[in-house]
Amino acid sequence: MRKGCWFLVLCLLVPFAGNTQDSVPKTQRQIVFGVSPFDGAKYGSSFLPEQQKEMLLTADTDNTVSVLLSDVYYWPITAEYRADFQGVHIPLVGKLLVYKGKELYRTLEQIEYIYVYPQGSSGDATEVLTGDKMSTFIDAVQKTQAERAASPNKPWPTFQGPFKGFVVNLPAGNYRLVFSVENQGQSFTIEKKLRVFTPMGAGLAYQIIPDEKWTVSSDSETTQQRIYLKPESIIYLKLFPTLLYSKADYERMTAPHWPSFGIGLYNSSH
DSSP, X not given: OHHHHHHHHHHHHHHHHHHHHHTSOOOEEEEEEEEEOBOSXXXXXXXXXXXXXXXXXXXXXXXXXXXXXXXXXXXXXXXXXXXXXXXXXXXXXXXXXXXXXXXXXXXXXXXEEEEEETTOTTSOXXXXXXXXXXXXXXXXXXXXXXXXXXXXXXXXXXXXXXXXXXXXXXXXXXXXXXEEEEETTEEEEEEEEEEEEOOSEEEEEEEEXXXXXXXXXXXXXXXXXXXXXXXXXXXXEEEEEEEEEEHHHHHHHHOTTOTTTTTTOOEEEO
């Protein structure tokens, strides 16, 4: 019996050791597009690896795009691409050409910008400022440092940056992005498809917070999602404006490093 038990354990351990070695992700140095799309309420943050060929952005709003060099690997556990931005984060300098069909539609230069957080650093970034507006806002923040120190719990408006990249604001449509960079005498051209889309509608939405779990709201993004409550439950309602997007487009815009995101999804409001 003892020999049989040891044999069984040995058989289980040997393949496990081999799988551990094979599961180490292999990184690849890539030129990636960092993207911060505006979803109608706030700015997100993600990136497009070389494997992702299409970028999605909202129309007639300021979205930010940067081009940089980093190490990218595929993580099969969550089926996503990840980048080692802390280890390798090399911004690339160049122009971003926007084509509509075969014609050059716009040439974008890299400029400095900041993200504005109206409710303080614990809130969301809701605006991008450039040029004189950026300088004026930075000066206003710096002039109120003494007041901010005296009232640290107040949600003072603040910012992050300045950063340098491209501010992309285009009408709805299909485009092609071309970025060229020279490195050690060699020229590299990176292309991405770009689809700029508009909301499907606008309206009002409720945030429903049951009294019994007041720190967590109950969400229903579609008419098919019901919220169940006990009889005579107390609920708190918050009314706010909202936009209706195709959820497939929304998730592909906000998480392009996740290849499976947005597949087979229904419409919902955000």
